[in-house]
Amino acid sequence: MKRLVDERDVKFVLYEQLRVDRLCDHPRYADFSPEMFDMAIEQAEKLADNEFYPANKIGDREGCRFDNGQVHVPAAFHQPYRKYCEGGWLAMCDAPEVGGQGFPVVVANACIEFFAAANWALLMYPGLTHGAARLLERHGSEELRELYLSQMYSGQWGGTMCLTEAGAGSDVGNLRTKAARRPDGSFNIEGQKIFISSGMHDLTENIIHMVLARIEGAPKGTRGISIFLVPRLRYDEQGQLVDNDVNCGGIEHKMGIHGSATCVLNFGENGRCIGYLLGKENSGMRIMFDMMNEARLFVGMQGLAHASTAYLHALQYAKDRVQGSPIESLKDPNAKRVAIIEHPDVRRMLMFMKSGTEGLRAMMHLTAYCLDRVRIAQSDEERELFQDYVDLLIPICKSMGSDLGFRVCETAIQVYGGYGFTSEYPVEQFLRDCKIASLYEGTNGIQALDLVGRKIAMKRGRLFKNVFKASNEILVKIKANYRLRDLIRIYEEAQESLIQATKFLGLKSMTDEFHVPILCAKPYLDLFGEVVIGFLLLWQAHIADRRLQEIYKDHNAKDAEACGQVLKSNRSAAFYRGKVASAEFFINQTLTQAAGKARAIMNNDKSALEIPDDGFALV
Amino acid sequence: MNIVVLLKQTPDTESVIRIAGDGQSIVTADLKWIINPYDEFAVEAALRLKEKHGGTVTLVSWGPRRVVESIRTALAMGADSGVLIDDPALTGSDGLGAAKALAAAVQEIAPDIVLCGSRAVDYDLAERGPMVAELLGYPHLGLAVALDSDGSVVTIERPIEGGKVSLAADLPALVTMGGSHAVWNPRYASLPGIMKAKKKPLAVKTLADLGVDAGDCGPDAAKIRITALEPPPERAPGRIIDGGLDLDGKAKALARALREEAKVL
Ligand SMILES: Cc1cc2nc3c(=O)[nH]c(=O)nc-3n(C[C@H](O)[C@H](O)[C@H](O)COP(=O)(O)OP(=O)(O)OC[C@H]3O[C@@H](n4cnc5c(N)ncnc54)[C@H](O)[C@@H]3O)c2cc1C
Numbered sequence: 001m002k003r004l005v006d007e008r009d010v011k012f013v014l015y016e017q018l019r020v021d022r023l024c025d026h027p028r029y030a031d032f033s034p035e036m037f038d039m040a041i042e043q044a045e046k047l048a049d050n051e052f053y054p055a056n057k058i059g060d061r062e063g064c065r066f067d068n069g070q071v072h073v074p075a076a077f078h079q080p081y082r083k084y085c086e087g088g089w090l091a092m093c094d095a096p097e098v099g100g101q102g103f104p105v106v107v108a109n110a111c112i113e114f115f116a117a118a119n120w121a122l123l124m125y126p127g128l129t130h131g132a133a134r135l136l137e138r139h140g141s142e143e144l145r146e147l148y149l150s151q152m153y154s155g156q157w158g159g160t161m162c163l164t165e166a167g168a169g170s171d172v173g174n175l176r177t178k179a180a181r182r183p184d185g186s187f188n189i190e191g192q193k194i195f196i197s198s199g200m201h202d203l204t205e206n207i208i209h210m211v212l213a214r215i216e217g218a219p220k221g222t223r224g225i226s227i228f229l230v231p232r233l234r235y236d237e238q239g240q241l242v243d244n245d246v247n248c249g250g251i252e253h254k255m256g257i258h259g260s261a262t263c264v265l266n267f268g269e270n271g272r273c274i275g276y277l278l279g280k281e282n283s284g285m286r287i288m289f290d291m292m293n294e295a296r297l298f299v300g301m302q303g304l305a306h307a308s309t310a311y312l313h314a315l316q317y318a319k320d321r322v323q324g325s326p327i328e329s330l331k332d333p334n335a336k337r338v339a340i341i342e343h344p345d346v347r348r349m350l351m352f353m354k355s356g357t358e359g360l361r362a363m364m365h366l367t368a369y370c371l372d373r374v375r376i377a378q379s380d381e382e383r384e385l386f387q388d389y390v391d392l393l394i395p396i397c398k399s400m401g402s403d404l405g406f407r408v409c410e411t412a413i414q415v416y417g418g419y420g421f422t423s424e425y426p427v428e429q430f431l432r433d434c435k436i437a438s439l440y441e442g443t444n445g446i447q448a449l450d451l452v453g454r455k456i457a458m459k460r461g462r463l464f465k466n467v468f469k470a471s472n473e474i475l476v477k478i479k480a481n482y483r484l485r486d487l488i489r490i491y492e493e494a495q496e497s498l499i500q501a502t503k504f505l506g507l508k509s510m511t512d513e514f515h516v517p518i519l520c521a522k523p524y525l526d527l528f529g530e531v532v533i534g535f536l537l538l539w540q541a542h543i544a545d546r547r548l549q550e551i552y553k554d555h556n557a558k559d560a561e562a563c564g565q566v567l568k569s570n571r572s573a574a575f576y577r578g579k580v581a582s583a584e585f586f587i588n589q590t591l592t593q594a595a596g597k598a599r600a601i602m603n604n605d606k607s608a609l610e611i612p613d614d615g616f617a618l619v
Numbered sequence: 620m621n622i623v624v625l626l627k628q629t630p631d632t633e634s635v636i637r638i639a640g641d642g643q644s645i646v647t648a649d650l651k652w653i654i655n656p657y658d659e660f661a662v663e664a665a666l667r668l669k670e671k672h673g674g675t676v677t678l679v680s681w682g683p684r685r686v687v688e689s690i691r692t693a694l695a696m697g698a699d700s701g702v703l704i705d706d707p708a709l710t711g712s713d714g715l716g717a718a719k720a721l722a723a724a725v726q727e728i729a730p731d732i733v734l735c736g737s738r739a740v741d742y743d744l745a746e747r748g749p750m751v752a753e754l755l756g757y758p759h760l761g762l763a764v765a766l767d768s769d770g771s772v773v774t775i776e777r778p779i780e781g782g783k784v785s786l787a788a789d790l791p792a793l794v795t796m797g798g799s800h801a802v803w804n805p806r807y808a809s810l811p812g813i814m815k816a817k818k819k820p821l822a823v824k825t826l827a828d829l830g831v832d833a834g835d836c837g838p839d840a841a842k843i844r845i846t847a848l849e850p851p852p853e854r855a856p857g858r859i860i861d862g863g864l865d866l867d868g869k870a871k872a873l874a875r876a877l878r879e880e881a882k883v884l
Contacts, residue, residue: 002633007651036813039692043808088810101810571635571649 003312004048004117005305006357008575010041010110013362016543017536018369023104026376037107040092044111047087051080052118059121059259060429064201066251071200071261077122081203084115085155090126091133098137098145099153105375109301109368113361116305120433121259125158127298128198132159132210135291136229139279144229148208158207161295162193162230162265163288170446172285173222177213177267179275189213189230189275190268192249195440199263200232200248207232209246211267211275212284219282227284228275230267245273256432292441293394297367299441300397303405304360306434310412311353313427317416318346340415349415353408354578355586359533360401362540367393385466392455392463393532395447399522400529402437403444409434448521451528452505464502468495471535478542487587491531491538494587494594498531501598508604515609520601527597534583534591541583544576551576620674620770622665623725624698625735625751627655628682628689632740636850643845654689657736660796660803664766665734666697672770674731675699679724681709681717687821694816695808701821702728708826711838718750719836723829725755730791732773737762737795748795758788762797 014020014037021034055076062074084090093108094100115123133152136145151157168175177191189211193199200207209230218224233241249264267273279287318341326342329335340346370389377383409431413420420427438444456464479488501524505517517524551573557563566573630636631651639646654662665676678693680686681704690701704720712720725733733752738745752759763775764783774787775794796803808816826833834840860872878884 031814031817033817035688035691036817039688039695039808039813039816040810042692043695043810043813047807083807086809087807092810101814103810569637 002045002049003309003316004045004053005113005308006312007041007045009358009361009579010113010365011038012540012544012575012579013365014106014110016547017362017540018106018365020104020106020369020372023106023372023376028376029102029104032103037103037110040103040107041110041114043087044089044114047080047083047089048114048118051083052115052122055080055122055259056119057426057429059119060256060433061258063253063258064251064261066248069200069248070202071248071251071263073125073201073203073261074259077125077259078203080119080122081125081155084126089115090130090155091153094134094137094153099150104369105371106365106368109297109365112298112301113305113308113364116301117309119259120302120305121257124257124260125198125201125203126155128161129155129157129159129208131161131291131295131298132208134294135161135210135227135278135287136208138290139227139287140229141276144276144278147235148229148231151206152208156204158198158201158204160196160198160207160209161291162196162199162209162211164193164195165191166194170443172212172288173220173225175212175214175225177211179213179215179226179228179277181215182274185277187213187215187228187275187277188268188271189228189273190271193265193267195252196263196265197260197440199261199265200251201261205233206241207246209265210278212288213275215281222285224282225284226281227278227287229278230273230275234274243272245270255435256429257436293390294371296394296398296441296447297364297371299437300360300364300367300394300399300401302437303401303403303434304357304364305405306430306437307353307357307360307405307408310409310427310430310434311350311357313430314353314412314415315341315350317425318350321417323417346415349411351581351585352589353411353415355537355582356404356408356533358540358579358582359537359586360404362536363393363529363532364397364401366536367397388459388463388466389470391458392451392467395451395455396525396529396532398441399438399444399447399525400533402434403526404529405437406431406434444525445522448525449518451525452517452521456502456506457509461506468499474539475535478538481542481545483545484538484541484583487538487541487583490587490591491534494531494534494591497594497598498527501527501601504602513604516604516606519606519608523597523601527594527601530590530597531594534587537583537586541580544579548573548576548580620668620672620732620768621728621730622668622674622676623728623730623733624658624661624665624676624678624693625721625725625733625747626658626662626678626680626689626693627736627739627741627747628652628680628686629655629739629741632656638848638850642847645848652685652689654692655736655739655741656800657738657740657796659693659736659805660798660800661734661736662693662696662698663803663805664763664794664796666806668732668766668768669697672768677702677728677730679721679728680704681706681720687823690821691816692808694819694821695812696806697812698819700819703821703823704826704829705823706825706827706833708833708837711841712836713841713843714744714746715750715842716836716838716840718747718754720826720829720831721747722751722754723831724824725751727829731770732768732790733757733793734766735793735795737797748793752793755791755793758792760786760788760792760794763794764798764802766794766796 023029024032058076059074065072088101091100093103093105096102129152136149152159163172165175179187179189181187211228211230212225214224215226231244232246234244236242245268247266247269249266252262319339321340322337323340325335326338370386373386374383412427416425416427419425508516552563555566557566567577631653634650637646669676676698678690678698678701686703702724735748749759760775762777765776767774772787772789773792776783776785860869
């Protein structure tokens, strides 16, 4: 059994829900066809399965090695990295003019799920290179692009994002790395960055860093930040690659993603580090925000991918592990022993994992699809509309992806029982590797502030209204299905609870109780995310139910018994029934709590603010 | 070098196989289809020959339209063109019938060398390569784990009990591939390869196009029929020897079971 990603569900999201085949009608994607998408997904799965996955456990055990300034990645990473780059995967959805393959973002995203599930630590290297290359493509001068871009998109050179410093984590505006202007227009860079993923490694001969720094005399805070391209090896006047005084001071020892090098980087220790300005002076944060959406979606994908593989592993285990007897014969010592998948509590856990994973998958790919629609929009209004969807959904993708993904990994361990806790089995690694997703690229707390403090308020609440306008248009169609009426009712109540909570927070933010929305930001994001997932699963149930009824009809199955037979013998029917079950489970188990969660937000509980600091504990 | 690869589409080895109501075929709906892994080795070997000598790699296959996907995948790996024999008259034909159709298609191409898997992971009959070679009057070298050619002679290595044997034949010849994934390490289709594959020529032909008489290779000409398919027996559950026996008694019961039932002692 395949244990990375449920390919059938990916195809369901792509073709049956999002209808990405229609993207090929647009000139930008006219060279493509669904068959080519399928072929790419199939190759991604193969490469992930055969090359990435076998290196996952080895990478975890071996980790990265710091040796006299150089960092060695796990030896097993080299071959899959090379094959990934040779296949053109690094720049799958970038424009052919810059060396990309031109695929839709949503199809690339579907492929990423396989690689990420197989070996996230490894995927981070090309993943960060891609982000850095995009930044260069969009904001670099022609000269810089000419010198550095193609080697990055091909994976010959690596790339990083250098924001974090010891005193500037969530508070990026506090950074102290300095940039001093040189006569030729370039800058001397000096400062220390920490926690830099892929900051130093031996997969590539050169690494191109995107560094946030403050030009001498620039204002304090985020307004005075600029962004620089700082190569590890730069071209000198003769066009030779020379050392650029970027040194690695060490690597972190971490809970997970051991194969990914997390580095301390010292820029200009010897006063010889040169950086090149990207964009305008003091526009570093704006440029960073421009890139943030894709980076945050990528981290959300990490959560989804770990959930996906954790779920499929747990499912297989639950089918194999024999323990206990069926509930009907619990007291009979001679009763036959059954696989644990027969136990209701195990099935409940599997359903939690299944519905959560599928909901996340729909959310991630929907957001990627919206990025495509931004790319191919026919008018400014259309572009803005899809950009609005993206901007609103991104913090939810990042935060829900990582949090729910982690919980699915945790549940996988629960399904494995004690064995899951041992390093003999792979699920504990998934949990350790997954945890970081809620921390980097802006902690989930920061995502919640982005949602409540910026996105909801933006354009006078238009983002929020637009998203629900779109979902309501689909809901109208779903409502025609009487078999889903109970689910629809619960969903509508949950949506209403969310709207009430949103109004409440909006009003509070205009009073002197403006702390309350900040205090409730994370619970609010979680509620929002659950409503989004509930909607997407309901939409899927609607599609799946239609297909299921067609299959019943084709088999002339008119009563429950006949339908039951079809579900046993027809795998498509079982799949669609499983989709409906995901919606039933998630909506009944989770969305029913929305009213309570909204109430928790709206009852103005300020205990966390009012408690004196000493009141937390007298220690 | 003018190279032909015979390529068959088979169900993914990880698919759940179910026997159809007729008891003689499998349920094909919902199956995932792949290039027969042994034929994929042949594609790899063909591409290496092409890299060395230049020339073209043509894929020849028979089966329904879905086989186009597999041909395109091999084109994306780097092959140059494909021929699919898609003719309803072939439904229900046996291995020899299919071999006749394939041989006719190969004949039109008049290649220097024909490569194919030594067996297919579906029915595992291992007959197609030898049959096509025979029909074409080519020498047949089987189960290659290494292959080389100077353009006029092909040499292969194949394992034999306790060693290896090297074989050579004049071209044109047909070679079937043995070994494993680790031996041939077939390349992955790259994304640029997938883009290019779309524009590569792929001809769909009928038996009439090939000048083959359907009566010669269709079901009526079949010399072999599948009479029944059965799944492998389900693995019997393990037995725990207890029966209220003490340690000694359990050991005796176990020894007896191993000797008399399992017959391993
Ligand atoms: C493995 C790993 C890889 C990383 N890779 C990179 C990389 O490639 N590039 C890079 O630049 N950085 C990277 N980072 C750094 C990462 O982005 C930061 O760790 C993260 O932004 C949080 O900053 P911090 O660790 O300083 O935590 P802090 O900012 O100290 O946060 C601590 C806690 O306080 C909360 N908090 C802080 N400020 C606020 C606020 N205003 N309101 C509400 N809550 C707040 C946070 O949510 C968190 O819970 C990486 C980190 C790790 C561990």
